[in-house]
Amino acid sequence: MREAPVHRAVHVRREFLRAVASASGCALAACATSGTTRGDRADTTSEHGEAEVTPGEDLMQEHGVLERILLVYDEAARRIDSKEQLDPGVIARAARIIRRFVEDYHEKHEEQFVFPRLKKARREVELVAILLSQHHRGRELTDEILRAGGATPELALLLRSFSRMYRPHAAREDTVLFPAFRRIVGRAGYRELGEQFEEKEHALFGEHGFENTVAEVAELEAALGIGDLAKFTPA
Numbered sequence: 001m002r003e004a005p006v007h008r009a010v011h012v013r014r015e016f017l018r019a020v021a022s023a024s025g026c027a028l029a030a031c032a033t034s035g036t037t038r039g040d041r042a043d044t045t046s047e048h049g050e051a052e053v054t055p056g057e058d059l060m061q062e063h064g065v066l067e068r069i070l071l072v073y074d075e076a077a078r079r080i081d082s083k084e085q086l087d088p089g090v091i092a093r094a095a096r097i098i099r100r101f102v103e104d105y106h107e108k109h110e111e112q113f114v115f116p117r118l119k120k121a122r123r124e125v126e127l128v129a130i131l132l133s134q135h136h137r138g139r140e141l142t143d144e145i146l147r148a149g150g151a152t153p154e155l156a157l158l159l160r161s162f163s164r165m166y167r168p169h170a171a172r173e174d175t176v177l178f179p180a181f182r183r184i185v186g187r188a189g190y191r192e193l194g195e196q197f198e199e200k201e202h203a204l205f206g207e208h209g210f211e212n213t214v215a216e217v218a219e220l221e222a223a224l225g226i227g228d229l230a231k232f233t234p235a
Helices: 007-014 015-023 025-032 038-043 055-081 088-120 125-147 153-185 185-205 209-223
Strands: none
Touching: 007 038, 007 088, 055 088, 055 153, 055 185, 055 209, 088 153, 088 209, 125 185, 153 185, 185 209
């Protein structure tokens, strides 16, 4: 199996992981011989000695993009309720990111690579069915959000409905679905899947696709005055 190519854009995304690998190399090496699930991450080191992002980590980082857009939706719904100024274009941009990056990319990965393998292994079958149903409903909600005209109470309801579904959806995937998938796919299959994820991301979005998407979300946060993380700290 060939090694995954090291792209300049991926360096930015993986900077933290490289630092952890450097500081904890011995610990990772010890875990690799323990047979534990976490120890399998020792296999995700490139020929250049840097830690590579696994498929599960990729999907969870993409959930971070989703969560930040949900914060945009929350703030927009709050402004509508309190009759504060809101540019509907901000919500349209956010919904287009959901469509492009979450629904047409992230969820397609889950539907193509993750859900079928779990169903074949008869693992978390009921959960997979619910998640797939929520993917379909989420796309319907995004259509409705994109069709909504102006900052109306109906739009606020749509935004809240989307957020209410996707927060537990993503949390259940992170804590139940992805660990179950990691256990059944095996080390070699997991690494090969990581390469496929990376190649598809670059094919769809270019080398800086993830970073550009995060930057676009940050612009929306700034437009709504929620870009300063410190503001979320309770007094």
